[in-house]
Amino acid sequence: MSGRVHTKTIPPHERISSFAPYVSNLDDRLAVYEASRCLMCFDAPCISACPAGINIPEFIYRIKTGNFYGAAKVIRESNILGGECGYVCPVERLCESKCVRRNLNEEPVAISMLQRFAYEKEKLKGLVKFPKSRPKNKKVAVVGAGPAGLSAAYELARMGYSVTVFDSNPRPGGLLFYGILPWKAPWSVPESEIGLIKEYGINFVTNKKIADLKSLLKDYDAVFVGVGATKSQKLGIPGEDLNGVYPAQEFLYSVAKWLMGEGKAPDLKGKRVAVIGGGDTAIDAACASVRLGAERVYIVYRRSLAEMPAVPYGRNQAREEGVEFLLLTAPVRILGDKRVKAIECVKMELTEPDSSGRRGVRPIKGSEFCLDVDSVIVAIGQKPDEDLLKSYGVKTEKGLIVVDENFSTSIKGIFAGGDAVNGGETVVEAVAEGKKAAAAIDKFLSGGKNPKK
Amino acid sequence: MVSKPDISVKFCNLELENPYLLSSAPPTCTGEMIMRAFEAGWAGAVTKTIKPDKTPVYDLKNRFGVMGFENKQMIIFENIEEVSKRPVGTWVNEIKEIKKKFPEKALIGSIMAECKEEDWEELARVVSEAGVDMLELNFGCPHGMPERGMGAFIGQRTELIQKLTKAAKRGSSVPVMVKLTPNVTDIAYTAKAAEEAGADAISAINTVLGLIGINIDTFEPMPTVDGMSTFGGLSGPGVKPIGLRCVAQIAQATNIPVSGIGGITTWKDAVEYLLVGAGSVQVCTAVMWRGYRIISDFVDGLTNYLADKGFSSVRDIIGKSLPKLTAWSKLNKDYTVVANINKDLCIKCGLCYVACLDAGYQAIKFEQGKSAEVDEEKCDACSLCTHLCPVPGCITWKKVAKQVSV
Numbered sequence: 092m093s094g095r096v097h098t099k100t101i102p103p104h105e106r107i108s109s110f111a112p113y114v115s116n117l118d119d120r121l122a123v124y125e126a127s128r129c130l131m132c133f134d135a136p137c138i139s140a141c142p143a144g145i146n147i148p149e150f151i152y153r154i155k156t157g158n159f160y161g162a163a164k165v166i167r168e169s170n171i172l173g174g175e176c177g178y179v180c181p182v183e184r185l186c187e188s189k190c191v192r193r194n195l196n197e198e199p200v201a202i203s204m205l206q207r208f209a210y211e212k213e214k215l216k217g218l219v220k221f222p223k224s225r226p227k228n229k230k231v232a233v234v235g236a237g238p239a240g241l242s243a244a245y246e247l248a249r250m251g252y253s254v255t256v257f258d259s260n261p262r263p264g265g266l267l268f269y270g271i272l273p274w275k276a277p278w279s280v281p282e283s284e285i286g287l288i289k290e291y292g293i294n295f296v297t298n299k300k301i302a303d304l305k306s307l308l309k310d311y312d313a314v315f316v317g318v319g320a321t322k323s324q325k326l327g328i329p330g331e332d333l334n335g336v337y338p339a340q341e342f343l344y345s346v347a348k349w350l351m352g353e354g355k356a357p358d359l360k361g362k363r364v365a366v367i368g369g370g371d372t373a374i375d376a377a378c379a380s381v382r383l384g385a386e387r388v389y390i391v392y393r394r395s396l397a398e399m400p401a402v403p404y405g406r407n408q409a410r411e412e413g414v415e416f417l418l419l420t421a422p423v424r425i426l427g428d429k430r431v432k433a434i435e436c437v438k439m440e441l442t443e444p445d446s447s448g449r450r451g452v453r454p455i456k457g458s459e460f461c462l463d464v465d466s467v468i469v470a471i472g473q474k475p476d477e478d479l480l481k482s483y484g485v486k487t488e489k490g491l492i493v494v495d496e497n498f499s500t501s502i503k504g505i506f507a508g509g510d511a512v513n514g515g516e517t518v519v520e521a522v523a524e525g526k527k528a529a530a531a532i533d534k535f536l537s538g539g540k541n542p543k544k
Numbered sequence: 545m546v547s548k549p550d551i552s553v554k555f556c557n558l559e560l561e562n563p564y565l566l567s568s569a570p571p572t573c574t575g576e577m578i579m580r581a582f583e584a585g586w587a588g589a590v591t592k593t594i595k596p597d598k599t600p601v602y603d604l605k606n607r608f609g610v611m612g613f614e615n616k617q618m619i620i621f622e623n624i625e626e627v628s629k630r631p632v633g634t635w636v637n638e639i640k641e642i643k644k645k646f647p648e649k650a651l652i653g654s655i656m657a658e659c660k661e662e663d664w665e666e667l668a669r670v671v672s673e674a675g676v677d678m679l680e681l682n683f684g685c686p687h688g689m690p691e692r693g694m695g696a697f698i699g700q701r702t703e704l705i706q707k708l709t710k711a712a713k714r715g716s717s718v719p720v721m722v723k724l725t726p727n728v729t730d731i732a733y734t735a736k737a738a739e740e741a742g743a744d745a746i747s748a749i750n751t752v753l754g755l756i757g758i759n760i761d762t763f764e765p766m767p768t769v770d771g772m773s774t775f776g777g778l779s780g781p782g783v784k785p786i787g788l789r790c791v792a793q794i795a796q797a798t799n800i801p802v803s804g805i806g807g808i809t810t811w812k813d814a815v816e817y818l819l820v821g822a823g824s825v826q827v828c829t830a831v832m833w834r835g836y837r838i839i840s841d842f843v844d845g846l847t848n849y850l851a852d853k854g855f856s857s858v859r860d861i862i863g864k865s866l867p868k869l870t871a872w873s874k875l876n877k878d879y880t881v882v883a884n885i886n887k888d889l890c891i892k893c894g895l896c897y898v899a900c901l902d903a904g905y906q907a908i909k910f911e912q913g914k915s916a917e918v919d920e921e922k923c924d925a926c927s928l929c930t931h932l933c934p935v936p937g938c939i940t941w942k943k944v945a946k947q948v949s950v
Binding site for chain 1: 614615891892893894895897898910911912913934935
């Protein structure tokens with residue numbers, strides 16, 4: 092019985108001067124030590140909590156024995172983006188939340204740190220490549236090279252299908268590059284994993300926006316759509332169209348592009364920024380604002396800390412970096428002429444929990460106040476590109492593509508998964524859906540019945 | 545308030561303020577070191593083994609190795625170090641100095657010579673006359689020395705044990721303790737041989753012959769001396785069960801005091817040795833690892849333990865567990881229990897389930913997220929689950945009526 096390792100981090104005042112990673116990885120000694128904290132539970136709850144179903148106790152056991160490459164193999168078997176997920180998974184609400192160590196009143200095993208460790212060791216030798224089946228003489232198109240599309244493309248290529256992936260961006264990866272900034276996961280991680288996926292002989296067509304799926308079906312035997320949720324939900328309050336209001340998704344996209352040397356990032360130097368929302372994206376936007384030189388950054392969230400969806404890790408990061416939390420506070424309108432000058436907010440109070448156990452909120456009359464800000468970032472949720480889905484002609488509901496249990500859309504031969512279907516989950520969830528959809532596509536193309544759930 | 549328990553012991557002729565002696569090893573290399581140990585609170589010390597000046601001895605460069613386990617850096621220690629290189633004359637002077645400064649502390653001179661009676665007799669005479677309170681005959685060192693007819697070479701041959709014990713007794717003016725090797729088929733047999741030859745006490749165990757490991761990158765066995773190695777002597781926490789067994793066997797077989805040695809790392813280990821009949825205990829590896837200063841917890845822990853248990857003297861616990869050791873055939877075959885899992889304590893890890901499934905009687909039921917449960921009909925009370933359960937006290941015994949065996 093011993094405590095969890097805590098890795099070295101760069102102090103907040105230093106780390107905010109760059110977008111680089113600030114958490115150091117485990118060295119061999121600490122990794123083997125942390126691995127020894129794993130009880131190797133039978134039918135371990137951490138596995139059930141992992142959307143990709145990684146055999147976590149097995150890979151940790153292999154780290155403990157010094158079989159680092161073997162550990163990486165276990166991870167990659169279940170998750171083709173296992174390295175990236177080691178960096179970005181919200182483990183506090185996934186595997187680590189179910190770690191049995193917690194039942195012993197101890198901190199959970201640092202699963203994500205161990206997963207990163209295994210990936211970094213794997214990289215030294217070359218990422219693990221599995222054998223491919225014989226060519227199947229059938230072609231599949233994948234639209235969108237984000238996590239879901241990459242996962243589906245990889246699985247299908249391994250099965251022997253000829254796969255072409257289309258993406259509207261200059262580089263494949265989707266939000267791995269255009270949504271996740273490098274302090275969370277260095278871009279070398281997705282670069283290496285996409286490089287691995289390419290080794291399976293997949294054809295990537297970038298800078299190509301696909302609007303017509305049905306014509307794709309003329310050239311391909313099946314299509315997988317993984318176009319993600321690239322747009323932000325709107326607040327629906329007055330002033331949202333003023334200069335200085337940024338939808339979070341687009342904001343992060345422009346910061347990422349700027350970091351790649353394309354275009355300009357929003358100029359927040361010396362500015363006051365209000366980020367609306369309490370999810371992981373709100374935290375990312377706030378921490379990015381800090382790095383862009385914003386003088387004051389607020390997170391405006393209508394509920395209390397207990398209801399905040401962002402993982403505690405990110406919340407702590409934001410706090411450490413000087414982000415101010417305005418809780419139980421909702422925006423009423425954004426004020427300004429052409430540019431944002433202030434945001435009017437109202438204080439909220441919690442109501443009794445509803446049937447789902449989540450507490451609601453209601454405004455406190457007369458508690459309105461004004462917060463002087465220069466910019467507002469709206470991070471209250473994401474959604475797929477509405478116009479794009481319309482052009483596809485697939486059935487949608489509440490802005491999301493509708494699929495059956497086999498990830499099949501309303502159009503025969505067109506499958507979908509990832510954020511465009513689930514509305515914006517995690518990278519690992521998208522990987523898992525891409526994998527399941529690939530299996531369904533395989534059944535479909537082999538003339539067999541789609542697997543029942 | 546209960547008066548403070550007395551932790552002093554009488555071991556042969558020695559009046560010890562506590563049962564703790566430093567064994568013959570690196571921590572007793574010089575008089576200066578021994579005196580610092582005495583200042584720290586050790587009741588006595590056995591010098592590093594003194595040998596005749598004519599016998600050559602070398603200190604190899606790199607002579608230790610360790611075996612760890614998971615996050616434990618060391619559970620077994622190995623050495624291929626030889627006895628003291630220092631001349632007898634140096635030791636004689638230092639023994640006099642130590643006894644002058646610390647007349648109340650016990651100083652035991654460890655000696656070793658080649659298999660010549662006259663050498664043992666002479667060395668015993670010189671060292672005892674220097675002023676030690678007792679001699680310890682090193683018949684146990686398992687590495688280096690046996691190749692030259694010394695150490696364990698003697699301890700593995702009863703005729704030599706007897707001949708050389710008698711020789712040392714002839715030369716010595718103080719009681720003689722024989723230090724035995726565990727690297728024999730039956731240590732009770734060699735202990736009895738020593739007793740018959742006139743040994744006043746036995747100390748055991750010396751290190752266990754072993755090979756601490758192989759470097760799988762270089763293929764070199766450890767500890768590596770210029771690419772080569774040899775078998776060495778194991779000590780440390782991992783050898784305690786061997787030491788305990790040997791001390792218990794010696795205590796059962798002989799009527800002379802036993803000084804218990806082998807992996808004693810804490811006062812609790814010492815208590816166990818006392819319970820199986822050790823009249824004093826000797827410590828080395830734990831001191832090599834953390835220094836003389838550990839004596840203060842050895843003393844305080846033992847004192848508090850005795851007070852908590854209601855003993856007024858440590859002498860009351862010496863040998864207390866010996867009557868509870870018997871032959872396997874005399875154990876109660878009608879004693880029937882089954883494992884019982886405390887549902888409230890169970891952390892639902894499933895470890896007992898998989899152990900019972902793969903190495904037991906398939907007697908535990910488990911489903912993810914639920915507490916494990918024992919099928920009492922199937923449980924054979926092997927105890928495996930009780931040991932590997934990560935929660936202390938979660939799996940306990942439940943007495944049941946004797947089952948009719950199928």
